[in-house]
């Protein structure tokens with residue numbers, strides 16, 4: 073049986089899943105002003121918890137957000153996992169918003185302001201579409217992100233590399249893909265480079281080198297799954313590298329995948345309608361290495 077969603081609130085522990093947690097003036101709701109992390113729960117434990125908490129701390133620092141101490145976040149994660157059946161894959165979310173606009177000290181959402189944040193965790197089953205995509209792969213269409221690959225590096229307000237709650241553009245991109253009959257989008261910079269997908273990192277194999285797009289110079293989200301995969305690529309007999317790539321070049325590589333914590337690994341079967349190299353055995357080896 074599919075387990076019900078678990079919700080954990082600091083100081084209250086696990087609460088009924090329909091418990092109201094935010095006030096109507098929470099800045100996370102009003103402005104998408106907050107951060108989150110999503111982790112894969114396997115064997116009853118969050119995979120790569122440290123890496124996700126590191127990234128969350130970096131996101132908080134970049135947004136001037138007073139993220140509670142790491143021990144509190146670990147505690148929330150552990151409370152959620154304690155209630156979860158170990159044999160079921162889960163998606164654990166940690167969410168931290170800037171808190172209520174009208175809070176006692178919450179008037180000032182500027183960096184360093186003393187607004188009390190809103191923090192909670194949820195743990196839900198992994199969606200069937202994600203599990204299915206690992207097996208059948210994805211039809212992906214390219215879509216412009218509207219700015220050059222390097223635009224975000226000197227513009228910290230664009231929040232490159234930050235996992236903020238402002239995902240409306242990401243979700244709109246995926247709806248647009250669905251309208252084209254595709255499964256997902258590959259964002260492309262205005263100067264023609266493939267960047268990332270709205271909820272996943274691009275990885276490709278080229279002549280024995282497993283590659284991904286550099287996060288530092290492009291402002292894409294530094295993916296924990298892709299990082300772990302490239303750090304262990306030697307176990308599959310490959311070297312690893314960060315490179316820029318164009319969609320036209322992807323048409324000639326030895327395989328391309330979208331990877332993320334909850335989705336795992338999904339081969340890009342077609343890009344803008346053209347078939348990409350897709351060797352199911354390679355996908356299976358990557359999937360096994362990542363433990364999905």
Ligand code: PLP
Pocket residue numbers: 110268269270271272273293294295296297298331332333334
């Ligand atoms: N890029 C974006 C924009 C994402 O939202 C995500 C995950 O949700 C990823 C990449 C993949 O990151 P991770 O492997 O850490 O889940």
